[in-house]
Amino acid sequence: MSSRTLVWISGASSGVGAALADAVPYPDARVIDLSRRGGRTTEHLKVDLSDPADWVRVEQHFVAELAGFDGDRVVFIHNAGTITPIGPADAVDASAYTRAVLLNSAAPQVLGSAFLRASSQLSCERHLVMLSSGAAKTAYAGWSSYNAGKAAVEQWVRTVGAEQSGCRVIAVAPGVVDTPMQSEIRATPATAFPAVARFQALKQTGALVGPAVAAAGIWSLLDRELESGTCLDLRDLDPGR
Ligand SMILES: NC(=O)c1ccc[n+]([C@@H]2O[C@H](COP(=O)([O-])OP(=O)(O)OC[C@H]3O[C@@H](n4cnc5c(N)ncnc54)[C@H](OP(=O)(O)O)[C@@H]3O)[C@@H](O)[C@H]2O)c1
Numbered sequence: 515m516s517s518r519t520l521v522w523i524s525g526a527s528s529g530v531g532a533a534l535a536d537a538v539p540y541p542d543a544r545v546i547d548l549s550r551r552g553g554r555t556t557e558h559l560k561v562d563l564s565d566p567a568d569w570v571r572v573e574q575h576f577v578a579e580l581a582g583f584d585g586d587r588v589v590f591i592h593n594a595g596t597i598t599p600i601g602p603a604d605a606v607d608a609s610a611y612t613r614a615v616l617l618n619s620a621a622p623q624v625l626g627s628a629f630l631r632a633s634s635q636l637s638c639e640r641h642l643v644m645l646s647s648g649a650a651k652t653a654y655a656g657w658s659s660y661n662a663g664k665a666a667v668e669q670w671v672r673t674v675g676a677e678q679s680g681c682r683v684i685a686v687a688p689g690v691v692d693t694p695m696q697s698e699i700r701a702t703p704a705t706a707f708p709a710v711a712r713f714q715a716l717k718q719t720g721a722l723v724g725p726a727v728a729a730a731g732i733w734s735l736l737d738r739e740l741e742s743g744t745c746l747d748l749r750d751l752d753p754g755r
């Protein structure tokens with residue numbers, strides 16, 4: 515029997531994405547990772563999402579997989595992101611900066627729009643979830659392309675949420691989660707990232723959220739009554755509901 519649920523997670527090879535893949539709440543789901551390394555899920559489309567040529571491959575893949583899909587739900591969690599390069603905008607490596615802009619700002623919009631197009635003919639449940647961050651609202655010095663990318667994600671979600679009726683589109687900030695991205699942040703010199711001591715203190719005091727806790731919170735959103743276009747922070751959710 516074919517799966518009733520089809521799930522894509524970008525960046526399921528590490529951190530929050532890997533935890534999301536481990537905790538898919540639909541036992542029969544097909545789960546497909548969109549990342550460079552893969553390794554966490556049975557199905558993996560190897561893509562570099564900072565390369566626009568691979569966005570086209572992802573759209574073709576969505577179209578092929580969704581043609582004739584007659585299950586209960588389709589889900590795309592766009593989680594892939596990078597904090598690299600960290601440092602003042604006039605000092606960071608230019609090609610790394612370009613890749614970060616493509617991955618954090620442009621890929622969510624292009625891949626989100628590709629998923630909406632490819633699933634538009636379906637009458638089943640459709641969910642598009644974008645990973646955001648507190649950095650969408652706080653202008654952390656040293657993170658210019660990251661902050662700007664997450665702000666872009668949230669404004670895209672608000673706009674597309676107002677347009678869409680068939681697919682629920684939301685953005686979620688997961689809190690400060692203990693992943694390789696946080697290790698990279700803590701290892702950055704204060705000259706590149708002035709707030710580094712705050713993030714080091716969060717780790718030292720055990721204040722980081724585990725990836726499994728963040729993943730459970732994100733999956734719980736699919737069952738909550740949230741309007742399309744909602745941008746929320748897991749830390750603001752009522753755990754009772
Ligand atoms: N950790 C936190 O505290 C925190 C807080 C707020 C928001 N977030 C957001 O949560 C998401 C996951 O972060 P994380 O902490 O789990 O980071 P992570 O451990 O560094 O994992 C990042 C994931 O993104 C994928 N990725 C990175 N560059 C890619 C590329 N060019 N093409 C395809 N995939 C790429 C990686 O896969 P490959 O390397 O295999 O390609 C990896 O699976 C991100 O959107 C991040 O901004 C995290």
